[in-house]
Amino acid sequence: xxxxxxxxxxxxxxxxxxxxxxxxxxxxxxxxxxxxxxxxxxxxxxxxxxxxxxxxxxxxxxxxxxxxxxxxxxxxxxxxxxxxxxxxxxxxxxxxxxxxxxxxxxxxxxxxxx
Amino acid sequence: xxxxxxxxxxxxxxxxxxxxxxxxxxxxxxxxxxxxxxxxxxxxxxxxxxxxxxxxxxxxxxxxxxxxxxxxxxxxxxxxxxxxxxxxxxxxxxxxxxxxxxxxxxxxxxxxx
Numbered sequence: 001x002x003x004x005x006x007x008x009x010x011x012x013x014x015x016x017x018x019x020x021x022x023x024x025x026x027x028x029x030x031x032x033x034x035x036x037x038x039x040x041x042x043x044x045x046x047x048x049x050x051x052x053x054x055x056x057x058x059x060x061x062x063x064x065x066x067x068x069x070x071x072x073x074x075x076x077x078x079x080x081x082x083x084x085x086x087x088x089x090x091x092x093x094x095x096x097x098x099x100x101x102x103x104x105x106x107x108x109x110x111x112x113x114x
Numbered sequence: 115x116x117x118x119x120x121x122x123x124x125x126x127x128x129x130x131x132x133x134x135x136x137x138x139x140x141x142x143x144x145x146x147x148x149x150x151x152x153x154x155x156x157x158x159x160x161x162x163x164x165x166x167x168x169x170x171x172x173x174x175x176x177x178x179x180x181x182x183x184x185x186x187x188x189x190x191x192x193x194x195x196x197x198x199x200x201x202x203x204x205x206x207x208x209x210x211x212x213x214x215x216x217x218x219x220x221x222x223x224x225x226x227x
Binding site for chain 2: 004006034036041042043044045046049054090091094101102103105106107
Protein backbone atom coordinates (compact mmCIF):
# COMPACT_ATOMS: atom_id res chain seq x y z
CA UNK A 1 0.00 0.00 0.00
CA UNK A 2 0.83 3.68 -0.04
CA UNK A 3 3.39 5.08 2.42
CA UNK A 4 3.24 8.77 3.34
CA UNK A 5 6.11 10.46 5.18
CA UNK A 6 5.63 13.89 6.76
CA UNK A 7 8.20 16.41 8.06
CA UNK A 8 8.77 18.11 10.40
CA UNK A 9 6.93 16.54 13.32
CA UNK A 10 6.91 19.86 15.18
CA UNK A 11 7.17 23.42 13.86
CA UNK A 12 7.24 26.68 15.83
CA UNK A 13 6.96 30.05 14.09
CA UNK A 14 6.39 33.65 15.07
CA UNK A 15 3.07 35.22 14.18
CA UNK A 16 3.26 36.67 10.69
CA UNK A 17 5.97 34.28 9.50
CA UNK A 18 5.43 31.51 6.97
CA UNK A 19 5.22 27.80 7.71
CA UNK A 20 6.02 24.94 5.34
CA UNK A 21 5.20 21.27 5.87
CA UNK A 22 6.48 18.63 3.47
CA UNK A 23 5.26 15.14 2.57
CA UNK A 24 6.45 12.36 0.32
CA UNK A 25 4.49 9.39 -0.97
CA UNK A 26 5.49 6.06 -2.47
CA UNK A 27 2.76 5.00 -4.92
CA UNK A 28 2.97 6.79 -8.25
CA UNK A 29 -0.67 5.82 -8.93
CA UNK A 30 -1.93 8.13 -6.17
CA UNK A 31 -3.51 11.24 -7.61
CA UNK A 32 -5.39 12.99 -4.80
CA UNK A 33 -3.62 14.75 -1.92
CA UNK A 34 -5.65 16.44 0.82
CA UNK A 35 -4.43 18.35 3.85
CA UNK A 36 -6.28 18.26 7.16
CA UNK A 37 -6.07 20.45 10.26
CA UNK A 38 -6.89 18.85 13.59
CA UNK A 39 -7.48 20.96 16.68
CA UNK A 40 -7.45 19.51 20.16
CA UNK A 41 -10.53 17.40 20.85
CA UNK A 42 -11.80 17.64 17.28
CA UNK A 43 -11.72 15.57 14.14
CA UNK A 44 -9.57 16.42 11.12
CA UNK A 45 -10.89 19.30 9.02
CA UNK A 46 -10.11 19.48 5.31
CA UNK A 47 -8.30 22.74 4.55
CA UNK A 48 -7.09 22.24 0.99
CA UNK A 49 -6.57 19.46 -1.52
CA UNK A 50 -4.85 18.99 -4.86
CA UNK A 51 -5.11 16.54 -7.70
CA UNK A 52 -2.27 15.23 -9.81
CA UNK A 53 -3.20 17.22 -12.90
CA UNK A 54 -2.44 20.45 -11.01
CA UNK A 55 0.96 21.62 -9.78
CA UNK A 56 -0.19 24.28 -7.34
CA UNK A 57 -3.38 25.43 -5.65
CA UNK A 58 -3.96 28.44 -3.44
CA UNK A 59 -6.72 29.47 -1.07
CA UNK A 60 -6.09 32.80 0.66
CA UNK A 61 -3.13 32.24 3.05
CA UNK A 62 -2.84 28.53 2.28
CA UNK A 63 -1.20 26.95 -0.75
CA UNK A 64 -0.24 23.43 -1.73
CA UNK A 65 2.35 22.40 -4.31
CA UNK A 66 2.74 18.99 -5.92
CA UNK A 67 5.71 17.46 -7.70
CA UNK A 68 4.56 14.14 -9.17
CA UNK A 69 7.94 13.29 -10.59
CA UNK A 70 9.59 13.52 -7.19
CA UNK A 71 6.47 12.24 -5.41
CA UNK A 72 6.31 15.02 -2.88
CA UNK A 73 3.84 17.73 -1.95
CA UNK A 74 3.98 20.64 0.46
CA UNK A 75 1.67 22.88 2.46
CA UNK A 76 2.52 26.57 2.71
CA UNK A 77 0.86 28.87 5.22
CA UNK A 78 1.68 32.56 4.94
CA UNK A 79 1.10 35.33 7.49
CA UNK A 80 0.55 32.79 10.24
CA UNK A 81 -1.81 33.58 13.11
CA UNK A 82 -2.12 32.01 16.58
CA UNK A 83 -5.35 30.32 15.48
CA UNK A 84 -3.34 28.38 12.89
CA UNK A 85 -1.84 26.41 15.79
CA UNK A 86 -2.96 22.78 15.39
CA UNK A 87 -1.80 19.42 14.09
CA UNK A 88 -1.66 19.23 10.30
CA UNK A 89 -1.89 15.96 8.37
CA UNK A 90 -1.10 15.26 4.76
CA UNK A 91 -2.67 12.29 3.02
CA UNK A 92 -2.67 10.44 -0.28
CA UNK A 93 -5.45 8.40 -1.82
CA UNK A 94 -5.39 4.68 -2.53
CA UNK A 95 -4.04 4.30 -6.05
CA UNK A 96 -6.30 6.94 -7.46
CA UNK A 97 -9.45 5.17 -6.40
CA UNK A 98 -12.68 6.92 -5.53
CA UNK A 99 -13.26 4.64 -2.59
CA UNK A 100 -12.22 7.15 0.03
CA UNK A 101 -9.30 5.26 1.49
CA UNK A 102 -6.61 7.72 2.51
CA UNK A 103 -3.12 7.11 3.81
CA UNK A 104 -2.08 9.75 6.33
CA UNK A 105 1.27 11.08 7.44
CA UNK A 106 2.09 11.17 11.14
CA UNK A 107 1.23 14.83 11.51
CA UNK A 108 2.99 18.13 12.21
CA UNK A 109 2.30 20.05 15.41
CA UNK A 110 2.36 23.71 14.36
CA UNK A 111 2.66 26.33 17.08
CA UNK A 112 2.34 30.02 16.20
CA UNK A 113 3.65 32.36 18.89
CA UNK A 114 2.06 35.82 19.21
CA UNK B 115 -26.44 21.74 7.67
CA UNK B 116 -25.22 19.17 10.18
CA UNK B 117 -21.82 17.71 9.58
CA UNK B 118 -20.71 14.23 10.54
CA UNK B 119 -21.94 13.35 14.01
CA UNK B 120 -20.59 10.58 16.21
CA UNK B 121 -21.71 9.10 19.51
CA UNK B 122 -20.71 8.67 22.19
CA UNK B 123 -17.89 11.20 22.51
CA UNK B 124 -16.07 9.21 25.18
CA UNK B 125 -16.25 5.60 26.29
CA UNK B 126 -14.42 3.49 28.85
CA UNK B 127 -14.49 -0.30 28.51
CA UNK B 128 -12.76 -3.25 30.12
CA UNK B 129 -10.52 -5.65 28.24
CA UNK B 130 -12.57 -8.44 26.66
CA UNK B 131 -15.76 -6.41 26.38
CA UNK B 132 -17.53 -5.38 23.21
CA UNK B 133 -18.29 -1.83 22.03
CA UNK B 134 -20.52 -0.19 19.43
CA UNK B 135 -19.83 3.27 18.04
CA UNK B 136 -22.29 5.23 15.92
CA UNK B 137 -22.04 7.70 13.07
CA UNK B 138 -24.43 9.86 11.07
CA UNK B 139 -22.97 11.13 7.81
CA UNK B 140 -23.09 14.68 6.54
CA UNK B 141 -26.31 15.54 4.75
CA UNK B 142 -26.16 14.41 1.12
CA UNK B 143 -23.41 11.85 1.73
CA UNK B 144 -23.99 8.14 1.18
CA UNK B 145 -20.59 6.60 1.96
CA UNK B 146 -19.11 6.13 5.42
CA UNK B 147 -15.50 5.29 6.28
CA UNK B 148 -14.07 4.48 9.69
CA UNK B 149 -10.57 5.34 10.86
CA UNK B 150 -8.59 4.61 14.01
CA UNK B 151 -6.26 7.30 15.32
CA UNK B 152 -3.79 6.27 18.01
CA UNK B 153 -2.28 9.01 20.17
CA UNK B 154 0.30 11.00 18.24
CA UNK B 155 -0.42 9.22 14.96
CA UNK B 156 -2.30 9.86 11.76
CA UNK B 157 -5.66 8.17 11.17
CA UNK B 158 -5.59 4.60 9.86
CA UNK B 159 -8.30 3.23 7.56
CA UNK B 160 -10.46 0.47 9.05
CA UNK B 161 -13.18 -0.02 6.41
CA UNK B 162 -15.76 1.71 4.25
CA UNK B 163 -19.47 1.15 3.74
CA UNK B 164 -21.59 1.98 0.72
CA UNK B 165 -25.08 0.73 -0.09
CA UNK B 166 -25.07 -1.14 3.21
CA UNK B 167 -22.08 -3.26 2.22
CA UNK B 168 -18.43 -3.23 3.23
CA UNK B 169 -16.65 -2.03 0.14
CA UNK B 170 -13.05 -1.96 1.24
CA UNK B 171 -11.15 -2.99 4.35
CA UNK B 172 -7.85 -1.99 5.86
CA UNK B 173 -5.45 -4.13 7.85
CA UNK B 174 -7.64 -4.71 10.89
CA UNK B 175 -8.68 -8.06 12.41
CA UNK B 176 -12.17 -9.55 12.16
CA UNK B 177 -12.88 -8.29 15.69
CA UNK B 178 -13.66 -5.04 13.92
CA UNK B 179 -16.97 -5.14 12.08
CA UNK B 180 -19.47 -2.63 10.87
CA UNK B 181 -22.87 -1.98 9.49
CA UNK B 182 -24.57 0.66 7.38
CA UNK B 183 -28.29 1.34 7.59
CA UNK B 184 -30.70 2.42 4.82
CA UNK B 185 -30.49 6.03 6.04
CA UNK B 186 -26.68 5.85 5.47
CA UNK B 187 -25.80 5.97 9.17
CA UNK B 188 -23.24 3.46 10.34
CA UNK B 189 -22.00 1.50 13.32
CA UNK B 190 -18.53 0.24 14.19
CA UNK B 191 -18.38 -2.82 16.46
CA UNK B 192 -15.26 -4.07 18.19
CA UNK B 193 -15.32 -7.43 19.99
CA UNK B 194 -12.94 -8.86 22.57
CA UNK B 195 -11.39 -5.46 23.30
CA UNK B 196 -7.64 -5.26 23.83
CA UNK B 197 -5.69 -2.54 25.59
CA UNK B 198 -4.24 -1.62 22.20
CA UNK B 199 -7.70 -0.75 20.89
CA UNK B 200 -7.61 2.43 22.95
CA UNK B 201 -7.73 5.23 20.40
CA UNK B 202 -9.85 7.94 18.80
CA UNK B 203 -12.26 6.38 16.32
CA UNK B 204 -13.17 8.69 13.49
CA UNK B 205 -16.05 8.43 11.09
CA UNK B 206 -15.78 10.15 7.72
CA UNK B 207 -18.45 10.55 5.08
CA UNK B 208 -18.39 11.34 1.38
CA UNK B 209 -20.59 11.01 -1.66
CA UNK B 210 -19.91 8.58 -4.48
CA UNK B 211 -18.06 9.75 -7.52
CA UNK B 212 -14.66 11.12 -8.30
CA UNK B 213 -13.55 14.09 -6.32
CA UNK B 214 -15.71 13.83 -3.23
CA UNK B 215 -13.55 14.77 -0.25
CA UNK B 216 -13.82 13.07 3.12
CA UNK B 217 -15.48 14.99 5.93
CA UNK B 218 -14.65 13.78 9.43
CA UNK B 219 -16.62 13.80 12.65
CA UNK B 220 -15.05 14.70 15.99
CA UNK B 221 -14.59 11.07 16.89
CA UNK B 222 -15.23 8.74 19.82
CA UNK B 223 -12.43 8.47 22.36
CA UNK B 224 -12.30 4.80 23.45
CA UNK B 225 -10.28 3.84 26.51
CA UNK B 226 -9.80 0.14 27.28
CA UNK B 227 -8.65 -0.67 30.82
